[in-house]
Amino acid sequence: MPRTDPIKAVRGVRDILPREIPYWREAEKAARDVAQRFGYDEIVTPIIEHAELIERAGEDTDAFAKELYKFEDRGGRKLALRPEATAGVVRAYFEHGLNQGPQPSRLYLIGPMFRYDRPQKGRYRQFFQLDLEVIGSASAALDAEVIEVARNWLRQVRLGDLRIELNTIGDSRCRPAYLELLKDYYRPLKLKLSPDSQQRLERNPLRLLDSKSEQDVPFRSNAPRITDHLCADCAAHWALVRRLLDSAGIEYVLNPYLVRGLDYYTRTVFELFPSGSSGQQDALGGGGRYDGLAEAEGWPATSAVGFASGLDRVTELMEAGDKRVGGQPAADVLVLPDGDLVMEAAEVARICRTVRSTVVDYESGKFTSKWRLAEKVGARWVVLMRPAEAAKRTARLREVASRTDMAVSWEDLPGKLA
């Protein structure tokens, strides 16, 4: 028989091992707690959507062209694995008439997203996001609220030491004129720009502002700023968002070079970073207002604002910052039979389990060395069973920390352990 290769995980996806699970649980619980306190309802949408739903949002960006998991199902439908939550949530909002209820709808979603990207640490092809969306209101107060929810969540998972970067990118009334100004500024400099930026100049000039290339950086400080060219409504909105954040005691830094990749974004954009970091790939999350998306997807024009955060990175930082040694105990009680006491040990474990989590070490082996296992399991008590005692339905109960040791009848174990 030829040997077959063992089948490994698909490129770019990963297993979340038991050691990491407590952080995921904690992050999710904190998200639900905070979201619910602000009146957000959970929504679950499918992982697969019509490819067109996703593609409408950003037709000619690289991201959608190259990084979308796209396939045909057996019925010939062109489908995609969702690369983000917003498009699906907005679809569901209209499709099920949430737009007919009280406005706005405050929604949150936790789940896996998929992008066919070249993998790196913290960048997986399947990754998990917490997503918040407030659909059906243009109020600046909601821009600030979403930021506050995001910040409170990160605080609750001990990542509250944040730098919140904030900017506005105008709307369909004032941005086109600004983009022309920006192009006019950069065109004479074109040959001095990086090759990437030369390409972006006509197609997506906003991205020149957040280029990381050393060639490009010197020119941007003299570039026109959107904040000097906002229409009256956008300027008022922008001022109000900042006032609301100020009065909420939320600190932020204005970053005139913070932009978002897609056209449907309007007005407020923001990103949250751990305070120490500077790299853009360290972002814990980001979001903004997207008053143009609903219309791009064929629904009535509807204002909305949202936030998304990668749970993979958040849980990674939670774990890195966790001073506690060792994991959660897997069980409180370890039953340790000495010799052939399988039936008896199972019965004693069943008794202990009425009050405490309990495991039995059924493996035969040197009795004395089994103490190590008690430590590894994190047990607080060990129940020692020897044949002579077992015959009388008694055992020795030892408390690991205090090293106390007493003879106990099986029936008294729950009382002692409680």
Next chain:
RNA sequence: GUGGCUAUAGCUCAGCAUGGCAGAGCACCAGAUUGUGGAUCUGGCUGUCGCGGGUUCAAAUCCCGCUAGCCACCCCA
């Protein structure tokens, strides 16, 4: 998608330049010892050396291809 680095035991890695018996620490298993305990000592197990091909008497080592991970870029909806 582009460029670079890497892949050897469950984990962290040495060995590779200059081809010649597959190694260490940790972990695991067993034994001894410590008042039945985390320490110490002794012994042991664990390898398609990422995969495939080539060169060679001989390949973990050199060459080519592939796969995967990591770093930077790109992207970040």
